[in-house]
Amino acid sequence: MTSAGGKVFNVALSVGIATGVYGISFGALSITAGFDIWQTIALSVLMFSGGSQFAFVAVGFSDLATAVTSAWLVGVRNGFYALSLAPVLETKGVRKILASQLTIDESAAVSTSRESLEEQRKGFWLTGISVFVFWNLATVLGAFLGQQIGDPETFGLDAAAAAALFALVWPRIQKSSGAIVAAVAVIGSVLFSLVLPSGPPVLLGAFLAVLVGFQLNRGKRE
C-alpha cells in the first residue's frame, strides 16, 4: 500500500470513530423513545443513515407513519451522493447493493475530497466500512446505556434528542438561505402543532419551508 493509501485508511478510521459518538447517542435515544434493542440495532444496520435514524426515533411512537415519511425524506440527499459516486465506483451486482448501503454523508465526503480515481474509490469503501462498524458497535453500547435509564425526562434526554438533531442541521444553516429555511420550518411546525395532532405538522412545516427556500433562490436569480 502506498503512503497516500495509508493516509486514506487513517482518515477512514478517524471518521468512523468520530461517528461512533453519534451512534451511542442514537442507541440510547432509540431505547428511551420506546423501541426495543433489536429494533434499534435493525435501524442502524438496515437504515444506516444518521439523520434519518434520529428523525425516525424522534417522531417515533407518536405517529409511526410520519416517522417513516420523515426518515425517508431526510434520506433523499443520499440519493444525490449516490449519483455522483456511481461513475467513480462503477459497481455491479452485489457490490452495487453494498455500495448503495454505504452511501452516506461521511463516505461521500471522504471520497470527493480525494484526487485520483483510485483514492476516491478507496476513500469511499474504507470510510463506509469503518463508519458501518463503529456506528453499529456504538449503537449497541448506547442501547444498553439507554436501558439503564428510567424516565428519559429526568435525565433531560428529550432535550438531548433535540440537541442531536440541531447539531446535525447546524452545518447546513450557516448560509443565510439555509438559516431562513430552518427558521420557517421551526415556526411552521410549531404553529401547525397547535391545530393538528403530532406528526403531520413537521411535514407541513417542512413543505412550507422548502417553498420559501425556492422563492428565495428565485429572488436571487432575478
Next chain:
Amino acid sequence: MNSWIAVLAASVAVFSWKFLGHLVPRKFLESKFLQELAGYLTIALLAGLVGVQSFVSSNSTTGQQSVVFDSRFVALIVAAILLKLRAPFLVVVLAAAGCAALLRLVF
C-alpha cells in the same frame, strides 16, 4: 402501524434513495431543482423536528398541544452556544441533557 413494520418500511425507504442514485443515469445530477430540493428538505425536516421537540408540549390527558418555553428551550440555547464554539457532538448533546435535567431538578 406495527413498530417493526415501521422500522423495516423506513429502512427500505431510506435505502431506495441510495440505490436509485446508483442506478439512474448521471444527467439527473445536473438538475439544479432536484439538488436544491434535496438540500432544503434535509434542513427543513431536521429543523422542524427540533422545533416540535423543543417548543411543543402535549397535555397527557387531553392530548391538546401547546407552545411552551421551558427547560428544553434553555437547553437548546446552550446547544446553540456550544455549536457556535465548535464543541464536539457529544459535548453538545450531554450539555443539553444536563441543562434540562438540572433545571427540572431545581424547579
